[in-house]
Amino acid sequence: DAGVIQSPRHEVTEMGQEVTLRCKPISGHNSLFWYRQTMMRGLELLIYFNNNVPIDDSGMPEDRFSAKMPNASFSTLKIQPSEPRDSAVYFCASSFGTGGRRTEAFFGQGTRLTVV
Amino acid sequence: AQSVTQPDIHITVSEGASLELRCNYSYGATPYLFWYVQSPGQGLQLLLKYFSGDTLVQGIKGFEAEFKRSQSSFNLRKPSVHWSDAAEYFCAVAPYNNNDMRFGAGTRLTVKP
Numbered sequence: 001d002a003g004v005i006q007s008p009r010h011e012v013t014e015m016g017q018e019v020t021l022r023c024k025p026i027s028g029h030n031s032l033f034w035y036r037q038t039m040m041r042g043l044e045l046l047i048y049f050n051n052n053v054p055i056d057d058s059g060m061p062e063d064r065f066s067a068k069m070p071n072a073s074f075s076t077l078k079i080q081p082s083e084p085r086d087s088a089v090y091f092c093a094s095s096f097g098t099g100g101r102r103t104e105a106f107f108g109q110g111t112r113l114t115v116v
Numbered sequence: 117a118q119s120v121t122q123p124d125i126h127i128t129v130s131e132g133a134s135l136e137l138r139c140n141y142s143y144g145a146t147p148y149l150f151w152y153v154q155s156p157g158q159g160l161q162l163l164l165k166y167f168s169g170d171t172l173v174q175g176i177k178g179f180e181a182e183f184k185r186s187q188s189s190f191n192l193r194k195p196s197v198h199w200s201d202a203a204e205y206f207c208a209v210a211p212y213n214n215n216d217m218r219f220g221a222g223t224r225l226t227v228k229p
Contacts, residue, residue, distance in 0.1 A: 091159060104162045
C-alpha cells in the first residue's frame with residue numbers, strides 16, 4: 001500500500017482565499033484523522049471520522065474550518081477564508097478497527113500551508 | 117479528557133550513550149500509548165505501542181518503552197543512540213473505546229558526535 005496520501009505537499013495562498021487540503025487514507029482503514037502542527041501549539045487533533053462519519057470535531061478552531069469524508073477513500077479539510085494564523089503543517093492519518101482491536105494511526109507526509 | 121506531558125523539550129546525548137525520554141499521561145482508565153518519531157519535513161512514524169499485556173514493549177530501531185501504571189508513565193529508552201536517531205519524538209495517548217488520540221508537545225533529540 002502507498003500509505004496515507006496527502007495533497008498538495010505545499011500550499012501558499014493569500015489571506016482571504018479558500019484552501020482545500022486532500023487526503024486519501026490507507027485502503028481498508030475505517031478511521032481518519034486531521035491534525036494541525038505548529039511550533040506554538042504542537043500537534044492538535046482537529047477532527048476524526050469513523051466509517052466516514054465525523055465523530056469529534058471539537059478541535060476545529062472555528063467555523064472557517066470544515067472537513068468532509070464523502071467516501072471511505074477520500075477526505076478534505078477546507079479553510080474559508082484563510083488567515084495568516086492558519087499557517088501550519090496539516091497531517092492526515094488513518095487507522096483500522098475499533099476499541100481494543102484497532103491499529104495505530106498511520107500518518108501522511110503532511111501539507112505545509114502558508115497564508116500570506 | 118486524556119492528556120500527555122513530555123517534560124523535556126530538548127535533550128542532547130552523545131552518540132553511543134543511553135537515552136530515556138519521559139512521558140506522563142493523564143487518563144482515568146487503561147489507555148493506549150504510543151511513541152512516534154518525526155524527522156524534519158516528514159510525517160510521523162510509529163516506534164512502538166502499548167495496548168495491553170507485557171508492560172515492556174519493544175519497537176523498531178532498537179527502542180523500547182515501559183508502561184508503569186502506578187506512575188502514569190510510558191518512558192522511551194534506547195541503550196545506545198546513533199546519530200540517525202536525531203529527530204523529534206512524540207508520546208501519544210488514546211482511550212480504549214475511541215480514536216481520540218492526543219499528543220505530547222514532543223522532545224527534540226540532538227545527538228553529539
